[in-house]
Amino acid sequence: MRQDLTIIANWVKPQSRVLDLACGDGELLHFLEEHKSVTGYGLEIDAKQITACIARGVDVLEQDLNRGLKNFADNSYDTVIMTQALQVLRRQDLALDEMLRVGQEAIVTFPNFAHWTNRFYLSWKGQMPMSKTLPHQWYDTPNIHLFTFKDFEALCHEKGLKILDRAVGDFAYKSHWKARLWPNLFGEVAIYRIGR
Amino acid sequence: MTASSTGEVFPPANSVGLVEPQICQFNQPLPLASGYLLQNWQLKVETYGKLNADASNAVLICHALSGNHHAAGYHSEEDIKPGWWDAYIGPGKPVDTRHFFVVSLNNLGGCHGSTGPSSIDPFTGVPFGPDFPFLTVGDWVDSQALLADRLGIQQWAAVVGGSLGGMQVLEWSLRFPKRLRHAVVIASTPKLSAQNIAFNEVARQAIMTDPDFREGRYQEAGVVPRHGVGLARMVGHITYLSEHSMGEKFGRDLRTDKLNYGFGVDFQVESYLRYQGKSFSERFDANTYLLMTKALDYFDPAKAFDGDLVKALEPIQCRFLVVSFSTDWRFSPRHSEELVNALTAAQKRVSYARIKSPHGHDAFLIPDERYEAVFTAYMQRVASSLVVNNGNGEVS
Numbered sequence: 001m002r003q004d005l006t007i008i009a010n011w012v013k014p015q016s017r018v019l020d021l022a023c024g025d026g027e028l029l030h031f032l033e034e035h036k037s038v039t040g041y042g043l044e045i046d047a048k049q050i051t052a053c054i055a056r057g058v059d060v061l062e063q064d065l066n067r068g069l070k071n072f073a074d075n076s077y078d079t080v081i082m083t084q085a086l087q088v089l090r091r092q093d094l095a096l097d098e099m100l101r102v103g104q105e106a107i108v109t110f111p112n113f114a115h116w117t118n119r120f121y122l123s124w125k126g127q128m129p130m131s132k133t134l135p136h137q138w139y140d141t142p143n144i145h146l147f148t149f150k151d152f153e154a155l156c157h158e159k160g161l162k163i164l165d166r167a168v169g170d171f172a173y174k175s176h177w178k179a180r181l182w183p184n185l186f187g188e189v190a191i192y193r194i195g196r
Numbered sequence: 197m198t199a200s201s202t203g204e205v206f207p208p209a210n211s212v213g214l215v216e217p218q219i220c221q222f223n224q225p226l227p228l229a230s231g232y233l234l235q236n237w238q239l240k241v242e243t244y245g246k247l248n249a250d251a252s253n254a255v256l257i258c259h260a261l262s263g264n265h266h267a268a269g270y271h272s273e274e275d276i277k278p279g280w281w282d283a284y285i286g287p288g289k290p291v292d293t294r295h296f297f298v299v300s301l302n303n304l305g306g307c308h309g310s311t312g313p314s315s316i317d318p319f320t321g322v323p324f325g326p327d328f329p330f331l332t333v334g335d336w337v338d339s340q341a342l343l344a345d346r347l348g349i350q351q352w353a354a355v356v357g358g359s360l361g362g363m364q365v366l367e368w369s370l371r372f373p374k375r376l377r378h379a380v381v382i383a384s385t386p387k388l389s390a391q392n393i394a395f396n397e398v399a400r401q402a403i404m405t406d407p408d409f410r411e412g413r414y415q416e417a418g419v420v421p422r423h424g425v426g427l428a429r430m431v432g433h434i435t436y437l438s439e440h441s442m443g444e445k446f447g448r449d450l451r452t453d454k455l456n457y458g459f460g461v462d463f464q465v466e467s468y469l470r471y472q473g474k475s476f477s478e479r480f481d482a483n484t485y486l487l488m489t490k491a492l493d494y495f496d497p498a499k500a501f502d503g504d505l506v507k508a509l510e511p512i513q514c515r516f517l518v519v520s521f522s523t524d525w526r527f528s529p530r531h532s533e534e535l536v537n538a539l540t541a542a543q544k545r546v547s548y549a550r551i552k553s554p555h556g557h558d559a560f561l562i563p564d565e566r567y568e569a570v571f572t573a574y575m576q577r578v579a580s581s582l583v584v585n586n587g588n589g590e591v592s
Contacts, residue, residue, distance in 0.1 A: 017543075041540060047549075047566050054517070054547050055573040061536060061548045071537040 003174060004191060005031045007167050008081065008107055011193050012036050016078035019103065021065055022085030025049050026058030033058070040077060066090050069098045077103040084189075086110045087143040093155060100161065100196050109191045112168075114148035114184045133188055149184045156194060165193035206273050210286045212244040212293055215269035215279075217309065220346055226304075226339055232329035236318050239343055240265045240302040240309030244285060245293035247348070253582050254349040255291055256340060256376075257281065257300040258357030258364035261432070261488050262480060264308035267300035268293075281358075283563045290571035295579040296353065303364075304339045305331045305487045313483030314415060324483075326412025331487055333360075333495045337367045341375065354378035354578050358560035359527065360488070363495045366535070370497055373513040378578050380571070382519045383560040385531035386505055386538065387496040392526065395435055396489040399428035403482045412483050421482045426473030428485055433472050438523035438556030505538040512539070516546040517574045519567065521559035547574065 005028055012018060014036050020029045023042025026049075032038045042060040044050050053060035063071075066089055069080075080103030082095070087110050089095050099106040111133040112118075121129035128138040136143065149168070156163055168179045168187035178186040207213035217240050226234040242265045247254060257267050259280070268285035270278055285291040285298055302310040305328065313328035320327075344352065355376045357365045362384025369379045388396075403409060406424030410417050434442075446465040461467045498505040516539055520532035529550050539546040549570045553559040559567070 039543070041546075047569075050547075050549055051566075051569045051573050054549075054570060055576065057577050059515075059545050059547050061540070061546070062550045063548075071533070071540070073541065076541075 002027070003169065004083065004109060004189075007191050008032075008083070008109075009035055011107060011165060011191075012038060012079055012081075014038075017076070019043065019069075019072065019077045019080045021080065021082040021099070022088075023049075023053065023058070023060060024083075026053035026056045026060060028081065028083060029053075029058045030056050065095065068094070069102050072102045074101055075104060079103055079105050079107060081107045083107075083109045084111070087145050087147065089145065092145055092147070093159070096155070096159065096161065096194075100194070105164065105193060105195045107191065107193050109189060110147070110152070111143075111189055112149050112184065112187050113146040114150065115188050116185050117188075119185075149187060149190055152190075152192065156192075160196075162195045163192055164195050165191075167191045207270060208278075210288050211278060211282065212269035212286050214273070215242050215244065215266075215271065217242045217265055217271075219309065220343060222339075222342060222346075224342070226335070226342070228329050228335045229332040230330040234304075234311070234329060237304065237311040237339070238309075239304065239311075239339065240306075241343065242266060242269075242279075242300050243347075244268055244298040244300075245296050247297040248582070251347075251349050252351070252353060253296050253579075254344075254347070254352050255296045255298050255578075256344070256352050256355045256368075257285070257291070257298060258336075258340075258355065258361035258368075259300070259303065260357070260359035260361045261485075261492065262429075262476070263361070264306060265300050265302040265310075266308075268298070281561065283561070284568075284571065290568055290575050291356065292575065292579065295582065296575075299343070299347065299349075301340065301343060303331075303336050303488075305336075305484055305491075307481035307484040312481065313412075313487065314481045323415045325415055326483060328483060328487065331491050333363050333367045333491055334371060336364055336491070337371050340364070340368070341372055344375065350375065352376040352378075353582065354380055354575070356380040356382075357384070358382035359384055359557065360492055363492070366497065367495075369512045369514050369516070370508065373511045376514045377581070378517070378574075379514050380517045380519075380574065381532070381535065382571075383521055383524055383527055383532070383557055384518075384535075385527040386498065386535045388493055389531070393493050395431060395526075396493055399431050400486055400489060402427035402431065403486060406482075409482060412486075414482065420477070422474075422477040425477040425480060425482050425485060426470075428473075429476035429480075430469045430473040433469060435526045436557045438525065438554060440523060440554050441556055441558075444554065505534070506541045509538055509542040509544060512542065512544045514545075516544065517570075518546060518548045519560075519570060520548075520550050521553045521555070521557070521567075522550060523554055524557045524559060526557040 018038040018040035020042040023044050029042045043063045080099040118129035168183040168190045169175045170188045221238045266279040267281045268279040287294050302308040305312045313324045317324045355365045355368045362381040365379045365381050403424035406421035408419040409421040449464040451467050498508045501507040518532050518536050520529035536548045551567045555562050
C-alpha cells in the first residue's frame with residue numbers, strides 16, 4: 001500500500017466530507033471511501049485520469065484548479081486534499097487560500113526542492129535537478145513552481161496558517177532519522193496538514 | 197447475417213440488428229400538468245437486449261426534440277441509416293445490450309407513432325391538431341413511468357438522455373427518486389436560457405406564420421406547413437452546429453463556381469440548410485414541433501423552489517454522470533456545470549466530464565473517443581452493480 005495514503009487516511013476523520021484536488025486516477029479517494037467512509041469528490045483535468053476515476057466508481061468532476069474553487073461554498077468540506085500537485089499550479093498562495101476557504105483543514109503533499117540530491121545536482125552539474133520525484137526536463141516540466149519545505153512553511157507563517165501535522169519522508173514516504181532531524185535537507189517529500 | 201447487394205454484411209458488427217417497434221396502449225387516463233386528462237393514449241416503443249430475471253438491468257433512453265423511439269438498429273435490411281443513437285447503443289457499445297435491456301420510446305405528443313397532435317381525438321373523431329393538450333417534461337416522465345410499470349420495471353438501472361432527453365432524466369430523478377439508480381445527462385441543462393427560448397420562438401413563428409399552418413388545422417385541410425417547419429429546422433440546425441464545424445464542413449464554398457448575384461443558393465451551407473429543412477419538413481409534424489419546444493421552454497425544476505436548484509435537487513437518490521461538449525453553444529458546458537454545482541452543493545453523487553469536441557451540440561450523437569470512453573466506463577460500473585444485485589456472479 002502507498003505509504004502516503006496510510007498517513008493521509010490517519011489524518012482524515014471517519015465519515016468526513018473530502019475534496020481531493022488533482023485526484024489522479026482516484027486511488028486516494030477510493031481508499032478513503034473504503035477505509036474512512038468519507039464522501040466527496042475528486043477534481044481532475046486529465047481526460048484519462050477522469051475516465052479511470054469513473055471506472056473505479058469514484059465521483060470525479062472535470063475542473064481546472066487554476067480557476068479556483070468558486071463553485072464550492074465556504075466551509076463546505078472537512079478536508080481538502082492536494083497530493084503532488086501544488087507545484088504545478090500558477091499561484092500556490094491563492095490555492096491555499098481556496099483550500100482553506102472551502103475546507104476546515106487542508107492536506108498537501110509536494111516534492112522538496114531543497115533535498116540534498118537536488119542541491120548536489122545543481123551545485124555539481126550546474127543544471128536543473130532531475131530525479132525520481134522530479135523526472136522532467138526544465139523546459140517540459142509541469143512543475144512550474146518548485147519550492148522547499150522551508151519555503152512552504154514560510155508561506156504558511158506569512159498567511160497565519162497553522163501547520164497541524166507534518167510527515168517527511170523519502171520518495172515512498174518512508175520516514176528516516178536523518179529526514180526527521182534535517183527535513184529540509186534529507187526529506188524528499190512531505191505531507192502537511194494545515195488549518196486556519 | 198446476410199450480405200446486401202452492396203456486398204456489405206448485414207447487420208453490421210456491434211449492431212442490435214433488425215428491430216421492430218411495438219405499440220403500448222394505455223387505458224388509464226393520464227393527468228397532465230395543464231389539467232387535461234388524456235384518455236386512451238399509446239406509446240410507440242422499441243427495446244433492445246433482454247430483461248433479466250429481477251428486472252434490474254433496464255435502461256431507459258429519452259430522446260431529444262426531433263428524436264423518436266428508433267434509437268438503434270434497423271427496421272429493414274434496406275435501411276440506409278440505423279437508429280439515431282446507434283453509435284452508443286448495441287453490443288460492445290457504451291449502452292451495452294449484452295448487459296442491459298434498453299427501452300426507447302417516442303414521447304407523448306410525438307409524430308412517430310405515439311399519441312400526438314396528428315392522432316385522432318377519440319372524442320371528436322378528427323385529428324387533435326392544435327387542440328392536443330400542452331405537455332411538460334414531467335408529463336413525459338409520468339407516461340414513461342406507466343410504461344415502466346407495463347414492462348415490469350420497478351427501478352431503472354439507468355435513465356439516459358441527451359439535450360431535451362437529459363431534462364427528462366433529471367425530471368425522473370426528482371419525480372421518482374427511488375425508480376432509478378443512475379442518471380446520465382448529456383449536453384443538457386437544468387433550464388433554458390433567454391437565448392434558447394428566443395431561438396425556439398423564432399422556430400415557432402416560422403411555423404405559425406406559414407399560410408399552410410391554418411391555425412394548426414392543416415391536417416384537416418389536407419395541407420402541410422412544410423415551409424415553416426423547414427425554416428424552423430434550419431434555425432434549429434444552426435444552433436446544433438458550432439461555427440467551427442460549419443466552417444470546416446462548408447467554409448465559403450460555392451455551389452457553382454461563381455456568385456449568381458441573386459437570392460438563390462450561392463453557398464454550399466445554404467444548400468445544406470435548405471436540404472435539412474426540406475427533409476425534416478417531410479417527416480416531422482408542425483404541431484409536435486411547437487409542443488416539444490414549449491416543453492423545453494417550460495422546464496425549470498428550480499422554479500417551485502424560488503429558483504433554488506440546490507433545494508430542488510434534494511429528493512435525488514441516484515448517482516449522476518453529466519457530460520458536456522466544449523463547442524456546444526446551445527446548451528453550453530456552463531449549463532451542465534450549473535447542474536453539477538447544484539448536485540455537489542446538495543451533496544449528491546455526481547461525475548462530470550467536459551468533452552473537447554468541434555461538433556457543437558450535435559456532438560452528443562457523434563462518435564468520439566473520449567466521450568465513448570467516459571460513457572462506457574460509467575455504464576460498465578452500472579453493469580457491474582448488476583452482478584451484486586443478482587448475487588449469482590452473472591450479468592444477465
